[in-house]
Amino acid sequence: MPDLSAFPITHKWPATQPERLQLYSLPTPNGVKVSIMLEEIGLPYEPHLVSFDSNDQLSAEFLSLSPNNKIPAILDPNGPDGQALELFESGAILLYLADKTGQLLPQDSAARYQTIQWLMWQMGGVGPMFGQVGFFHKFAGKDYEDKRPRDRYIEEAKRLLGVLDQRLQGREWVMGDAYSIADIAIFPWVRNLIGFYGAGVLVEFERFANVQRVLERFLARPAVVRGLGIPRRD
Structure with a gap:
């Protein structure tokens, strides 16, 4: 039985x-x-809830694993070379888990790097931009009288949805027939944009038929249904 008390x-x-x-x-x-x-x-795996309500992400214990004080983070007792591995940043964790298990990331070098490029596209564009839409539409930013910042992020969100919609034309998933970490990275953010943020009308989501189609397929996957509720909120 591994001893994780040193962490x-x-x-x-x-x-x-x-x-x-x-x-x-x-x-x-x-x-x-x-x-x-x-x-x-x-x-x-064993999930642990990091509660923002009680600022768990700022605790010394969490910062020891994730110095950027962001979720998610993992501690794998069965890491490379039999050593425990600490890891933060969702994109890095997806890549690690794909490599560890040989799943959801193509083995072919060209397809592998093309999948990684879409993962990076989500991390560098979709996440930050959709998050700004949420701030200016749902949270404190909605009270700003100057709507130019909000409108800027709305237009960028539309542009990104257009890029994704074009990519999905004639494809089942981002990488074609194969479901991958690219889909796992992208579609939770699309769901959040039109669901939790309530920005579907603002970004004219009805224009992006391919994104709608694949989002529905994504949300119908049993593993996605389960994963969306983990860790469970008390």
Whole structure:
């Protein structure tokens, strides 16, 4: 049985199943990327809720694992060379889990890098831009009298949805017939934009028929349904 007591994060979130990968997260778009991935690949794991309401993400224990104070983060007791591995950043975790299990990332070098490019596209564009739409439409930014910042991010969100819609033309998934980490990275953010943020009308989501089609297929996957609720909020 692995001993994880040397890792400070386990002092705040004790591992009841230390032989399993430990997930520290919250069901946000970035957080559910990893829970969905873990559900898809069938790797045993133990989830721990990092509550923003109590500023868990700023605790010394969480910062010892994720110095950028963002979820998700993992502690894998069965990392490379038999050593425990700490990892933060959702994109890096998706790549690690894909490589660890040989799933949801093509083995062919060209297709592998093309999948990674769409993962990076989500991380560099979709996440930050859709998040800004949420801030200016749903949260504190909605009270700003000057609507130019909001409108700027709305237009960029529309542009990104257009890029994705074009990519999905004639394809089942981002990479064609094969479901991959690119889909797991992108579609939780699309769901959040039109759902939790309530920005579907603002971004004219009805224009993007291919995105709608693939989002529906994504949300129908049993592993996605399960992963969207993990870690469970109390």
